[in-house]
Amino acid sequence: MLAVFEKSIGKPPQELSLPLAGSSGLKNTRQEIAEIFRLWRSDSTFYNFRNGNFLALSHEDQNPVHPRSIVVMDDIFCIFSGALDNTCDLRRYYGLSRQATEAMIIITVYKVLRDRAPYPPDQVIKELEGKFAFILFDSKASVLLLARDRDGSVQFHWGTAADGSLVCSDDPNLISAACGKCYTPFPPGCIFISGTGLICFDHPLHKVRAIAREDDEGNIGAVIFQVDLFTRLPSIPRTGSAANWAGATAVEGE
Template sequence: MLAVFDKSIAECPEGLQSSVTGSVSALKDGLLANHFSSIHPDSVSINLASSGLMAFTTEKQNPLLPRLFGVVDDIFCLFQGQIENIPLLKQQYGLNKTANEVSIVIEAYRTLRDRGPYPAYQVLRELGGKFAFILYDGSSKTSFIAADAQGSVPFFWGIDSEGHIVFSEDKEIVEKACEKSSAPFPKGCFFTTSGGLKSYEHPANELKAMPRVDSSGQVCGATFKVDIETKRSASMPRVGSAANWSALY
């Protein structure tokens, strides 16, 4: 799976941004989309106009960590992995018997977006299993990305020369556009358009960027670790009824 988002949809965290070294634009002349389709001839690409692109393939996938794609009401979701407590989540979200992992993620997001009763970190904790997913809401032009706490699914991100963030489970795909400005996506974390990068395992703590250095001593992206010394503000900002409050957590 592949997603490239404009910085208006996914603004790069400062720690990852400071490591930009390349000169490649992932979106210019369809560079990364064409590269992805050349590797996966059966792939499907979704043009998100000025917001970016998404691409998906079922070719050469791990049967234990299958890839899924779904669209509901202009919400696009790429999912890889397996959720173990599907029956419980189907009941919780009122989904029918045919619902799968990607249906559950989309419905969980819609619950958050429409002022559901749970904060985002709690909803993600309830997804038992091995997963990484990329969600884009075309109606509000927002993104929602997450990975499980064990990092069970290989999942990488990086930033290209124009500030676009690239997400993929294929490290080579990310490095094609981001060169050394790439890194594994942090375990147990989620990323949103309005809230940036946060840990759902430790929602009260800030995240600290730790530069990654390769064997030649060059900085190549950054990893993000929970900073046990720094706590987030405990107060809840007041928001209007139409606000997406889920991003505050």
């Protein structure tokens, strides 16, 4: 699977573009990355959006344990790789039929986040059990959502293209060809949302920090993202009905 989105939609962390030791600087544009994918994956299907942004899916060389699928519902696109262990429970909880696939469940989860606020995204995504990675794009709202399971069981990488666009793929060879050395594994147990950034769904109030690995000469050889349990993010005051309910509960408890 492959996603390429311009900076205005998928603003990548600055650290993804750090100059790495031995980097040749060979990075490709969105159009060139699309051509590479077409050449490497003859069965690929493309979903093109405005300004050259796109999603692409291929079943070639697919791991049977982590199959790939795509669903399009209400102008929301979701590419899912892997499998959920609690699919039956999630179908019941969200009122879905027994035919609902993992990708359909993810879209439903996203719509709950979008339409029935306030729901912290980490509280919803952490309920997903299994081995997975997914890419979701709401084409109407121009919102990109990425996630990977806690154990990093499914290959998933992200990097930057020549124009600074965000590139995501489960194929390390493809993303290496597209981004040169400006890519790294997507951090396990994390979600990335347009306009919000990177969040760990088990530790949502702690910063996910980029760590540059340097050699003895001070050259950066790699960049990885890890949860910094010593840096707590400022909590956001609740508003609306949730805050009112919390206030009422506090009064009752006095």
